[in-house]
Amino acid sequence: MLNNSAIQVKNVVKHFKHLKAVDKLSFEVPTGICFGFLGPNGAGKTTMMKILCGKSKRDKVENDLVSVFGRDPDRDELAIKFISGIVPQEDNLDLELNVEQNLQIYAKFYGLSAAQSRPFIASVLNFMELSEKKTSGIRELSGGMKRRLLIARALINNPKILILDEPTTGLDPQVRHHIWDKLRTLKKQGVTILLTTHYMEEAYQICDELIIMNKGAKVLQGNPGDLIQNHIENYVLEILNMEIPITEYPESIRRESANHRHLLYSDDFNEIKKISDLFKSGEFILRQSNLEDVFLKITGSNLYE
């Protein structure tokens, strides 16, 4: 194994009854980067994350490999959990305990006594800016605070790897930016970050590398900026709510339609601008292409299903 890779995955397969959740997935995560999994619901992102930390068992197939800092979760789940911080998709804080007690008990799961954990608790609460909520009950916290507390909890063991499953789903933009800032800081400190997300912007903001998954398989991998450059035209004209699609346009323009929304892609801004002149303002959006466009192109119409 290369010394600088935190995680190696090869040929991993996972079925739930007849559903193929992960289909021969392979990837490698270098230490200290932020690695993203993008894909529609049911693409297998969460399942892959669970396999990494031993919360789900992969199918037994020949020549597969899962290695997290040299450990296989099927054999060494405790060692992996010991150096990982896991932020779940669904809040699973202990509702019977307040903020500080949640962290105290959690530190105990890592073998830290109350006295030993005190500086760690102060440090993670301070880091996630929750110090003044120390004695609050979990039910008193807002959604954003709960999420920040979940991240604080995942940091209590000073993990080498932080695994986040849709860390900012359902949060307001301010909290999202706050969390992204914190994740960037952690990355600078050398923590390897893995995250799943539906938000293209999130992936673009914080991921150094990402894979786009669909139906359990990897469809694309790369740096977000490169993916946009290499896999999609530079500009997009979004035409909203038009029942009759325009039929006349140059061949150099690629068109995608879903319901009454039409997307026209081109590398030539002027070309696409000309078409937009046919519409009133409010009927169209003219913009640079982004990761979402790559995602739609690669995964087909899945987003609309």
Added chain:
Amino acid sequence: MNNTSALNTVSIKPPHIFSRIYSVWFRHIRVYCKNLFSNGFPPFIEPLMFLAGIGLGLGQYVREINGMSYIAFLATGMLVPPAMFTASFECTFGTFIRMEFDKVYDGMISASLTVRDLFVGEILFAGTKGFFFSTAVLIVVSCFGLIHSPMALLTPFVGFLTGLMFASLALFITSFVNNINHFNFYFTGLITPMFFFSGIVFPLDTLPAYAQWIAGFFPLKHAVSLVRAFCFNTFEPDLMLNLLYMILFIIVFSSLAIRRLSRRIIN
């Protein structure tokens, strides 16, 4: 926050299994003690009401059973059922809520704990509650001067084993349950009859042979035999069989339950 890097060592050494199980047990104790008054009050009051309600009332008609006063017979029998009830509720409704509704277990197994640690800790916690509940009854009953043997001080340990037995059984049942209301079948179908046919309110030797034979399978019956022996200093070799039954019961059902629950949680 990286200056606090005590854990950031090269070799990975997760806590020892005893430390992990203790941490789970500690979590439950911590939560239980948060409501110490409302949780700690009933175990003292319930036996009092039971003795008053049944003992004083029915005791007027049934003066003696097997050469002892009915109230002493009942009081000594009452040492274990609270342990059964508390462990049964803890590991059916309590476990189900933690597992399916509050997702507490999902959080716990994200830390360095295995599913086995989780449930061994939980069974031990239920045993601890059993110990506490039996102690509470022992205190109440002793205040009424119904127990004299110093050996009775060992009865809370029977309460502990009773807690372990019913926690193991309850977890085994829980591993099959997908709808929380189905626990009603377990309580009505098994726990309630167990209470009445384990020699607590009346001696089993008056029952027809087949009923005695069935009662012999009830785990609670064996616990009752043990506590009565401790309370009245009547030790017979059969007691070793009661103890053996309890220990085997705990081992069999806890292993089955943990295996099934692991498969349910780690899918």
